Amino acid sequence: xxxxxxxxxxxxxxxxxxxxxxxxxxxxxxxxxxxxxxxxxxxxxxxxxxxxxxxxxxxxxxxxxxxxxxxxxxxxxxxxxxxxxxxxxxxxxxxxxxxxxxxxxxxxxxxxxxxxxxxxxxxxxxxxxxxxxxxxxxxxxxxxxxxxxxxxxxxxxxxxxxxxxxxxxxxxxxxxxxxxxxxxxxxxxxxxxxxxxxxxxxxxxxxxxxxxxxxxxxxxxxxxxxxxxxxxxxxxxxxxxxxxxxxxxxxxxxxxxxxxxxxxxxxxxxxxxxxxxxxxxxxxxxxxxxxxxxxxxxxxxxxxxxxxxxxxxxxxxxxxxxxxxxxxxxxxxxxxxxxxxxxxxxxxxxxxxxxxxxxxx
Ligand SMILES: *[C@@H]1O[C@H](CO)[C@@H](O)[C@H](O)[C@H]1NC(C)=O
Ligand SMILES: *[C@@H]1O[C@H](CO)[C@@H](O)[C@H](O)[C@H]1NC(C)=O
Ligand SMILES: *[C@@H]1O[C@H](CO)[C@@H](O)[C@H](O)[C@H]1NC(C)=O
Ligand SMILES: *[C@@H]1O[C@H](CO)[C@@H](O)[C@H](O)[C@H]1NC(C)=O
Ligand SMILES: [Cu+2]
Numbered sequence: 001x002x003x004x005x006x007x008x009x010x011x012x013x014x015x016x017x018x019x020x021x022x023x024x025x026x027x028x029x030x031x032x033x034x035x036x037x038x039x040x041x042x043x044x045x046x047x048x049x050x051x052x053x054x055x056x057x058x059x060x061x062x063x064x065x066x067x068x069x070x071x072x073x074x075x076x077x078x079x080x081x082x083x084x085x086x087x088x089x090x091x092x093x094x095x096x097x098x099x100x101x102x103x104x105x106x107x108x109x110x111x112x113x114x115x116x117x118x119x120x121x122x123x124x125x126x127x128x129x130x131x132x133x134x135x136x137x138x139x140x141x142x143x144x145x146x147x148x149x150x151x152x153x154x155x156x157x158x159x160x161x162x163x164x165x166x167x168x169x170x171x172x173x174x175x176x177x178x179x180x181x182x183x184x185x186x187x188x189x190x191x192x193x194x195x196x197x198x199x200x201x202x203x204x205x206x207x208x209x210x211x212x213x214x215x216x217x218x219x220x221x222x223x224x225x226x227x228x229x230x231x232x233x234x235x236x237x238x239x240x241x242x243x244x245x246x247x248x249x250x251x252x253x254x255x256x257x258x259x260x261x262x263x264x265x266x267x268x269x270x271x272x273x274x275x276x277x278x279x280x281x282x283x284x285x286x287x288x289x290x291x292x293x294x295x296x297x298x299x300x301x302x303x304x305x306x307x308x309x310x311x312x313x314x315x316x317x318x319x320x321x322x323x324x325x326x327x328x329x330x331x332x333x334x335x336x337x338x339x340x341x342x343x344x345x346x347x348x349x350x351x352x353x354x355x356x357x358x359x360x361x
Contacts, residue, residue: 079338166197
């Protein structure tokens with residue numbers, strides 16, 4: 001779609017660039033050599049199977065933590081959740097949210113490419129929020145429960161209750177609620193959480209690293225999809241005049257009954273259960289498709305006006321309390337624990353320059 005903007009006039013820097021370290025190299029990133037991140041439905045059958053197989057491969061690689069350090073983390077895929085939990089009170093509802101999750105996705109994509117035989121030119125797929133309606137998400141190629149899906153919705157829970165998002169703010173439960181019983185991720189075990197939303201304010205319990213094994217559940221929620229992930233909402237997000245407004249529309253600091261949910265939180269609630277967990281949501285692979293869509297929305301918004309490229313708002317602390325951590329800037333460092341190197345926000349501002357060369361198609 002944005003092929004023209006990707007064809008960079010950087011041929012002249014090539015001889016010089018090849019002398020620089022690979023990660024800093026200003027290589028020529030073009031539509032022809034960029035990693036393609038496709039909407040899940042646009043993957044071929046072979047590509048869907050390659051993605052599913054790569055996820056299972058990451059779930060079979062050893063944990064990078066020292067034995068006993070994080071007892072709930074049994075493999076490298078779990079490590080992605082553990083690091084996300086550990087940093088949750090810095091990387092959400094803060095100025096580092098967009099940048100941190102951009103690099104986080106790239107780290108999983110890199111493991112898939114380097115250790116799991118995932119096709120080099122293919123990236124993590126995304127879930128385009130507006131592609132499916134409230135009625136059809138459950139029947140989509142992502143969730144239809146077939147061998148090329150990411151598993152079904154959870155089985156219906158006849159006792160499902162409304163969710164209280166924040167005190168006094170309820171949304172109805174969805175059409176599932178129990179274990180995912182069909183498709184490649186049927187009967188997957190999750191071990192982290194659940195953690196209460198109150199831990200956003202109080203901090204995690206000391207035993208957060210202890211395993212609590214149970215089945216992967218989902219509760220696809222038509223109320224949320226219809227109400228908050230619709231085309232009008234996404235158009236409004238893209239029309240945001242500055243980064244503070246963009247972040248507020250994507251993921252506001254307070255959820256209100258009048259609609260202050262934002263597309264980011266809505267996507268988590270729309271899938272439900274582990275995906276709704278503020279801390280432990282990456283346990284459901286759909287997290288990565290949802291966050292690829294968040295990243296796609298951010299990159300489109302950045303591309304629309306270059307003055308937005310290095311604009312930031314917020315601190316490195318959840319809810320941006322005054323005086324705890326500084327307002328973020330180009331030089332703010334984000335960390336990734338056992339998953340990867342430290343990064344500055346300046347280094348992750350383009351998806352097609354510097355350390356990244358991928359595009360959303
Ligand atoms: C998942 O578990 C359910 C209930 O135990 C069982 O009926 C079903 O066959 C399992 N599915 C797979 C794919 O293992
Ligand atoms: C952690 O501690 C809480 C409070 O004592 C308890 O309810 C919960 O089951 C514990 N979690 C695990 C995984 O041990
Ligand atoms: C961040 O945005 C808020 C809301 O618009 C604003 O009050 C604040 O001054 C901004 N912070 C910086 C550092 O620009
Ligand atoms: C952030 O970095 C970019 C690219 O190096 C630079 O153009 C921009 O001026 C920097 N912003 C600030 C406020 O220093
Ligand atoms: Cu997150």
